Amino acid sequence: xxxxxxxxxxxxxxxxxxxxxxxxxxxxxxxxxxxxxxxxxxxxxxxxxxxxxxxxxxxxxxxxxxxxxxxxxxxxxxxxxxxxxxxxxxxxxxxxxxxxxxxxxxxxxxxxxxxxxxxxxxxxxxxxxxxxxxxxxxxxxxxxxxxxxxxxxxxxxxxxxxxxxxxxxxxxxxxxxxxxxxxxxxxxxxxxxxxxxxxxxxxxxxxxxxxxxxxxxxxxxxxxxxxxxxxxxxx
Numbered sequence: 001x002x003x004x005x006x007x008x009x010x011x012x013x014x015x016x017x018x019x020x021x022x023x024x025x026x027x028x029x030x031x032x033x034x035x036x037x038x039x040x041x042x043x044x045x046x047x048x049x050x051x052x053x054x055x056x057x058x059x060x061x062x063x064x065x066x067x068x069x070x071x072x073x074x075x076x077x078x079x080x081x082x083x084x085x086x087x088x089x090x091x092x093x094x095x096x097x098x099x100x101x102x103x104x105x106x107x108x109x110x111x112x113x114x115x116x117x118x119x120x121x122x123x124x125x126x127x128x129x130x131x132x133x134x135x136x137x138x139x140x141x142x143x144x145x146x147x148x149x150x151x152x153x154x155x156x157x158x159x160x161x162x163x164x165x166x167x168x169x170x171x172x173x174x175x176x177x178x179x180x181x182x183x184x185x186x187x188x189x190x191x192x193x194x195x196x197x198x199x200x201x202x203x204x205x206x207x208x209x210x211x212x213x214x215x216x217x218x219x220x221x222x223x224x225x226x227x228x229x230x231x232x233x234x235x
Contacts, residue, residue: 001208002215003232004048004078004194005039005222007032007069009062011053016220018172022056022141028223032062036069043233046098047075048196048217054082055103056141070096080127080164084109089116093123101164103127104137107146110158117159125162125194126155131169133181140168148181152189162192162214170198172220177204186211200226205235 007014010025014032018024029035036047049069054060060082070077079092080101089100106113106126117124128148129136135146152163165185167178175198182195195208196217205227208216221227 001213002046004046004215004217005044006048006217006219008050008052016172032065033068036073040073040075042229047077049077049079051081067095093120099123099125101125101127107137114158122161125164126160127164129166129168160191162194164194167197173198174200174221202231
């Protein structure tokens, strides 16, 4: 199981949101590249990178920072946030991103998703960001009535490399993962699953490892040092 430390970019800074609320933003590092280097030095091999400005507006204003992280670290970068066209996907993969994460595009334009998976096999992940079991889009601002459990079944034959499930109501809260939903998702899809939203204790990470998940994304609990990074790396 891969542990992905998270960097969320807003206005060129490394931030965390509380339950996906852009009005409840905490800046943890004004220099995201330095934060990425710190993760690398700690022994992490992967990074979950989200362009929050891109997610809101569909256009990146953090491109230079993202490229610097990709080019000048050895981290395998998983990038999401406002990537909604084949042209954008192609740009980021050519720039060195290991996995491109799409959310809004996957819901609104399934034909483009399927084509992207065909052109870039093994490099397209779908983010399923959820409030009360229904999908949210456009930086979590737009709420749909689409059930995650219905939608995930539709992805079966698309060629998606991973699914990233985030419980928005737990994200940034450290209230613990939604294991009820995680177990249900495992039972209805064979697509490799990465989970996030509320991780706070090492025991949760150990429990996830037993479920044979592809990975877990951890943000706030790393930044405020609730989790011992040395033990986390060992797990």
